[in-house]
Amino acid sequence: MMVACLLFVLMWALMAGAELRFASYFADHMVLQKGPACAVLWGYGDPGANLTVKVYQGEHTVMKQTVQADEVLRIWKAVLSPMAQGGPYSIEVYQFYKEEVTNITLQDVYFGDVWLCSGQSNMEMTVSQIFNASKELAEASRFPYVRVFAASLAQSEEELLDLPGIDLQWSVPTAENLGHGDFSYFSAVCWLFGRYLYEMLQYPIGLVESSWGGTPIEAWSSQKALRSCGLSEDHRRVPVSYPNSGPKAFSVLWNAMIHPLLNMTLQGVIWYQGEANTLMDTDLYNCTFPALIEDWRKAFHDGSVGQTEQSFPFGFVQVSTYHRVGVDDSFPRIRWHQTADYGYVPNKKMPNTFMAVALDLCDASSPYGSIHPRDKQSVAYRLHLGALAVAYGKDNLTFQGPFPQQVQVDVALKLLNVTYNQNIQLHHMDSKIFEVCCSDLALCKWKPIPIRTASFRTVTLHNLVCPQTVTGLRYAWTEWPCEYKQCPLYNIHSLPAPPFISFSHNSPVWVVS
Ligand SMILES: *[C@@H]1O[C@H](CO)[C@@H](O)[C@H](O)[C@H]1NC(C)=O
Numbered sequence: 001m002m003v004a005c006l007l008f009v010l011m012w013a014l015m016a017g018a019e020l021r022f023a024s025y026f027a028d029h030m031v032l033q034k035g036p037a038c039a040v041l042w043g044y045g046d047p048g049a050n051l052t053v054k055v056y057q058g059e060h061t062v063m064k065q066t067v068q069a070d071e072v073l074r075i076w077k078a079v080l081s082p083m084a085q086g087g088p089y090s091i092e093v094y095q096f097y098k099e100e101v102t103n104i105t106l107q108d109v110y111f112g113d114v115w116l117c118s119g120q121s122n123m124e125m126t127v128s129q130i131f132n133a134s135k136e137l138a139e140a141s142r143f144p145y146v147r148v149f150a151a152s153l154a155q156s157e158e159e160l161l162d163l164p165g166i167d168l169q170w171s172v173p174t175a176e177n178l179g180h181g182d183f184s185y186f187s188a189v190c191w192l193f194g195r196y197l198y199e200m201l202q203y204p205i206g207l208v209e210s211s212w213g214g215t216p217i218e219a220w221s222s223q224k225a226l227r228s229c230g231l232s233e234d235h236r237r238v239p240v241s242y243p244n245s246g247p248k249a250f251s252v253l254w255n256a257m258i259h260p261l262l263n264m265t266l267q268g269v270i271w272y273q274g275e276a277n278t279l280m281d282t283d284l285y286n287c288t289f290p291a292l293i294e295d296w297r298k299a300f301h302d303g304s305v306g307q308t309e310q311s312f313p314f315g316f317v318q319v320s321t322y323h324r325v326g327v328d329d330s331f332p333r334i335r336w337h338q339t340a341d342y343g344y345v346p347n348k349k350m351p352n353t354f355m356a357v358a359l360d361l362c363d364a365s366s367p368y369g370s371i372h373p374r375d376k377q378s379v380a381y382r383l384h385l386g387a388l389a390v391a392y393g394k395d396n397l398t399f400q401g402p403f404p405q406q407v408q409v410d411v412a413l414k415l416l417n418v419t420y421n422q423n424i425q426l427h428h429m430d431s432k433i434f435e436v437c438c439s440d441l442a443l444c445k446w447k448p449i450p451i452r453t454a455s456f457r458t459v460t461l462h463n464l465v466c467p468q469t470v471t472g473l474r475y476a477w478t479e480w481p482c483e484y485k486q487c488p489l490y491n492i493h494s495l496p497a498p499p500f501i502s503f504s505h506n507s508p509v510w511v512v513s
């Protein structure tokens with residue numbers, strides 16, 4: 001008791017000498033969100049202290065602001081004026097407290113777009129683990145205005161204010177910090193996404209990685225988001241073990257790896273997660289994923305006092321491929337549920353989102369297991385196309401593969417004509433990737449039917465199986481639908497047709513989705 005009290009007094013004394021400091025993730029070399037949004041800075045000071053925040057370019061003061069630290073929490077927070085892209089700037093914070101003046105500084109700060117990258121092991125996979133790793137690492141130094149930051153793996157039962165740890169403090173990219181080691185830092189998808197954006201936009205990009213392998217969406221969701229899908233603590237399930245397994249308890253990663261970042265102004269989020277949910281709550285993902293997106297949007301908007309846009313762009317990767325034996329269709333189901341069962345995004349339930357289709361980027365001989373394909377360049381390239389279209393308003397850009405609009409049953413010719421929304425590039429004939437259902441949906445045994453021809457926007461299938469009783473049609477509904485970049489259907493920009501499933505409801509012509 002005595003010891004505990006002494007310890008408490010000692011700790012209190014240490015805290016009372018409270019240093020002036022920034023929150024953990026404000027550091028030299030960082031990128032802060034540029035205008036029209038305002039960047040938010042925060043940190044700790046003495047109770048009720050007056051502080052002045054100054055932004056300098058060289059010797060020149062470009063902005064000055066006065067704030068006060070909270071009497072109890074000792075937190076101060078400054079919403080800067082909107083800044084144009086560029087730099088370098090330095091930021092100094094002076095604290096005036098009981099006649100004492102102290103100061104802290106950030107150097108080499110740029111304003112640009114800040115993207116948060118989250119998810120599981122395919123987001124965690126580092127630049128050193130992917131194809132052409134040495135080339136990608138060697139090129140790092142050509143992109144000094146793409147800055148990187150990685151949060152440490154951490155979980156918590158409570159929502160935390162600040163990050164418990166940082167693996168990579170804000171840094172200028174180098175071969176060493178982009179290729180630190182397997183599944184550590186820095187994320188290849190995040191890096192390449194940022195790099196491709198930089199090549200288009202030509203202004204600074206800040207990348208914040210907060211990801212953990214083998215984690216289900218439930219761990220990244222707030223209690224509120226989970227409740228909206230009917231999940232609560234009483235539903236905690238013990239899921240099957242999984243390669244590279246991180247924590248699975250509800251909200252623990254939201255609490256420790258996302259909540260602390262809410263006060264940072266962001267441009268958007270990218271997300272590569274879903275594999276773990278092929279083993280857990282798979283058929284809830286069409287609720288839990290849209291709920292996470294909406295919840296994160298509201299929380300980042302509120303946390304940044306309205307600076308992060310309420311409906312900020314949210315991009316994600318549709319899960320790729322995995323060689324397993326004797327398993328169910330949980331992979332195609334997750335892919336479908338990732339789009340809230342529309343098959344494409346954005347859609348009504350998932351506005352302002354974009355998706356990289358990855359079902360044709362398989363890698364059977366990946367040394368990290370086939371669930372970790374090494375072509376992250378194509379993933380990031382497809383993702384950045386979506387960002388340009390959805391987040392940066394490049395209206396004319398084709399960023400989605402062809403999606404079917406209508407299916408027409410030709411009983412006489414024993415054909416099914418599938419009309420897409422874009423011209424089709426037929427890479428090769430395929431006799432298995434389309435499947436029909438010939439009976440009651442509940443009893444359905446899906447049977448493959450071959451492609452016969454494709455011209456312009458129509459793919460014609462030869463349906464000898466059940467020319468008169470088609471009740472459903474699906475495409476690429478397997479874990480591993482084709483070999484590397486060898487699915488049959490693409491558009492002229494080499495973007496693959498995503499998987500779909502659709503039902504006729506007894507009509508000879510039906511609209512898909
Ligand atoms: C902060 O500034 C106000 C107004 O100048 C002053 O009244 C107050 O005492 C200052 N607070 C501290 C802790 O110095």
Ligand SMILES: *[C@@H]1O[C@H](CO)[C@@H](O)[C@H](O)[C@H]1NC(C)=O
Nearest residue numbers: 092093094101102103104105
């Ligand atoms: C800021 O603090 C450092 C010591 O930490 C001091 O050397 C420096 O002069 C201070 N800067 C100003 C402008 O007060």
Ligand SMILES: *[C@@H]1O[C@H](CO)[C@@H](O)[C@H](O)[C@H]1NC(C)=O
Nearest residue numbers: 283284285286287337340341
């Ligand atoms: C999600 O998918 C499951 C299984 O297909 C379905 O029963 C459920 O109604 C869907 N939920 C939503 C919200 O779309």
Ligand SMILES: *[C@@H]1O[C@H](CO)[C@@H](O)[C@H](O)[C@H]1NC(C)=O
Nearest residue numbers: 042075077262263302303304
């Ligand atoms: C950050 O935002 C969260 C969510 O709005 C809030 O609970 C927290 O107090 C904020 N932290 C700071 C330092 O303002």
Ligand SMILES: *[C@@H]1O[C@H](CO)[C@@H](O)[C@H](O)[C@H]1NC(C)=O
Nearest residue numbers: 131132135374375376377378
């Ligand atoms: C690797 O580099 C070669 C040669 O430049 C290139 O042809 C190939 O597409 C690259 N692979 C990936 C996945 O980017």
Ligand SMILES: *[C@@H]1O[C@H](CO)[C@@H](O)[C@H](O)[C@H]1NC(C)=O
Nearest residue numbers: 389392393394395396397398
């Ligand atoms: C889109 O393309 C059309 C025709 O090529 C062109 O007139 C228009 O300016 C383009 N719009 C944008 C936003 O690039």
Ligand SMILES: *[C@@H]1O[C@H](CO)[C@@H](O)[C@H](O)[C@H]1NC(C)=O
Nearest residue numbers: 408409410415416417453460
């Ligand atoms: C289906 O397409 C074929 C050409 O591939 C055409 O001959 C046939 O008339 C079409 N059937 C229907 C019902 O549109």
